[in-house]
Amino acid sequence: MTGAFDGLKVVVHVFGKVHDAGDGQGMLCRLDLEGLELVATQHRVEAGASPRTVRFPLRTTEISYGGTDDGKLVLKTPEHILYAERDELEPELKRLGLVSLDHVLSRERQLLGGRRRKGLAVWVAVLAGCIALAFGALWLADWAVARAVDLxxxxxxxxxxxxxxxxxxxxxxxxxxxxxxxxxxxxxxxxxxxxxxxxxxxxxxxxxxxxxxxxxxxxxxxxxxxxxxxxxxxxxxxxxxxxxxxxxxxxxxxxxxxxxxxxxxxxxxxxxxxxxxxxxxxxxxxxxxxxxxxxxxxxxxxxxxxxxxxxxxxxxxxxxxxxxxxxxxxxxxxxxxxxxxxxxxxxxxxxxxxxxxxxxxxxxxxxxxxxxxxxxxxxxxxxxx
Known part of the structure; x- marks a missing residue:
C-alpha cells in the first residue's frame, strides 16, 4: 500500500468518536485519509481554539469489529481508540482500493463469523438442553401419575x-x-x-x-x-x-x-x-x-x-x-x-x-x-x- 496513496488526502465523509486511553467520554471527529493514515479531526471546537488531530497508521493500527452486533469498526493504537459506524467507514476504505486493509477486514469477518457460529452452537445446545429437560420432566410426571394409580x-x-x-x-x-x-x-x-x-x-x-x-x-x-x-x-x-x-x-x-x-x-x-x-x-x-x-x-x-x-x-x-x-x-x-x-x-x-x-x-x-x-x-x- 505505497505509491499512489502516499501524501494524498481523501475526504471519506465519515464521522467517528476517538477515545484517549482511559477516557470514557470520547471526542466526535471527522475522518480523512492521508496516504496510509486515517486522520481523525475534532469536529466541534471552541472559538479561537485549534481542533485536535489523531492519526491512525493503517499498517500498524489494530483493526477489529465491536459494539452492539459488531456494528462498529474499531481502530486501536496504544494511545487512542476510534469507533466508527462499520457500514459507513468500511465501504469507503474498500472503495479506495486499500487491498491490505481489505485483507485485514476479511480476516476479521471470518473471526466474527466463527464467533457467531460458536455463539449459535451454544444457543442451540442450550435450547436442546431445555427441550430435553422439559420432555424429561413430562416423562417423570407421567411416571408419577402411573405410579400413583398403581399405589x-x-x-x-x-x-x-x-x-x-x-x-x-x-x-x-x-x-x-x-x-x-x-x-x-x-x-x-x-x-x-x-x-x-x-x-x-x-x-x-x-x-x-x-x-x-x-x-x-x-x-x-x-x-x-x-x-x-x-x-x-x-x-x-x-x-x-x-x-x-x-x-x-x-x-x-x-x-x-x-x-x-x-x-x-x-x-x-x-x-x-x-x-x-x-x-x-x-x-x-x-x-x-x-x-x-x-x-x-x-x-x-x-x-x-x-x-x-x-x-x-x-x-x-x-x-x-x-x-x-x-x-x-x-x-x-x-x-x-x-x-x-x-x-x-x-x-x-x-x-x-x-x-x-x-x-x-x-x-x-x-x-x-x-x-x-x-x-x-x-x-x-x-x-x-
Missing part, C-alpha cells in the same frame, strides 16, 4: 366414587319397569367382565341430557335422556360396556391424577401417596366434568367391544349410537355425551374395524321390553328424592 388401593377408589355420588341431589328413578330392563342388560355385561375388585352400581337418574358416566370404584350413572334416545337396548349396552371399561382400567382415577400431575410428582418423589390422595379428594367434584384422552377412549372402545362380544351382545349398537350422535353434533341432545366422549370419523372407522374383526361372532338379542321402558319414561317413571 392407590381399590377400596379407597370405591370410597372416592361413593363420595361423589353422595354429594349429588339427583332424582333417582326407582320404577321397576325401568330398573329391571336396565338390570338385565347390566347383568349380562357384568357376567363376562372377569374378576375385578369393584362392586358395580348402576343408577338411573332423571335428567334429559344424553349421557352416562362412570366413577372410580364402580359407580355408573345413567341419565334418562340416554334411555329415551337409544333406539335399541343394544345401543344402551354398547354405551354401558364402554363405561365399564373406564372403571376397570381406572381411567377416571388416572384422569384426576393427570390433572394434578406436578403435585403428584412431588408427592411421589417424597414417597407420600397419602398426600396425592388428599389432593385427589379435594378435586373429586371434577369427576363430573372429566373427559378422557384419545388413548383412553380407544382402549374403552376396544375392550368394550370385546366385552359385548363375550356377552353375545351385538356391538353394532355402540357404533350406531355414536354415529347417530355425530350426525346430531351441535344439538342439545348430543352435546353432553360428546363433550366427555368425543366422536369423530376416525373413531367411527375404528369401531367399524373392531366389529369387523369379530364378524364371525354370534349374538343373542336382549330380551327386554325397550318400548315399554321408553313409554314409562315418557309417562313419568317413579323417582326417589
Amino acid at each position: 392407590t388401593p381399590a377400596p379407597w377408589e370405591v370410597q372416592l366414587g361413593q363420595a361423589v355420588l353422595d354429594g349429588q341431589t339427583w332424582d333417582e328413578v326407582t320404577d321397576p319397569e325401568v330398573i329391571e330392563p336396565v338390570g338385565k342388560i347390566t347383568e349380562r355385561l357384568m357376567a363376562e367382565a372377569g374378576e375385578h375388585p369393584y362392586d358395580f352400581r348402576f343408577k338411573v337418574v332423571r335428567d334429559p341430557q344424553v349421557n352416562a358416566f362412570a366413577l372410580p370404584g364402580g359407580g355408573v350413572v345413567i341419565y334418562t335422556g340416554l334411555l329415551e334416545n337409544a333406539d335399541t337396548p343394544e345401543e344402551l349396552a354398547g354405551v354401558l360396556g364402554h363405561e365399564v371399561q373406564h372403571v376397570l382400567w381406572r381411567h377416571s382415577l388416572r384422569g384426576l391424577y393427570d390433572r394434578l400431575k406436578w403435585h403428584v410428582l412431588v408427592a411421589m418423589v417424597l414417597g407420600d401417596i397419602s398426600g396425592a390422595q388428599e389432593l385427589l379428594l379435594a378435586q373429586a367434584a371434577g369427576l363430573m366434568q372429566l373427559s378422557y384422552g384419545r388413548g383412553m377412549e380407544r382402549e374403552a372402545d376396544r375392550r368394550g367391544v370385546e366385552l359385548l362380544v363375550r356377552a353375545k351382545i351385538d356391538p353394532q349398537g355402540l357404533h350406531d349410537f355414536f354415529g347417530k350422535l355425530s350426525e346430531q353434533e351441535g344439538t342439545p341432545e348430543s352435546l353432553t355425551l360428546l363433550s366427555t366422549h368425543p366422536s369423530s370419523r376416525e373413531r367411527q372407522e375404528y369401531l367399524k374395524e373392531l366389529i369387523e374383526e369379530n364378524s364371525g361372532a354370534r349374538y343373542q338379542p336382549l330380551d327386554v321390553d325397550w318400548e315399554g321402558l321408553q313409554e314409562k319414561l315418557k309417562g313419568g317413571a317413579g323417582i326417589e328424592r
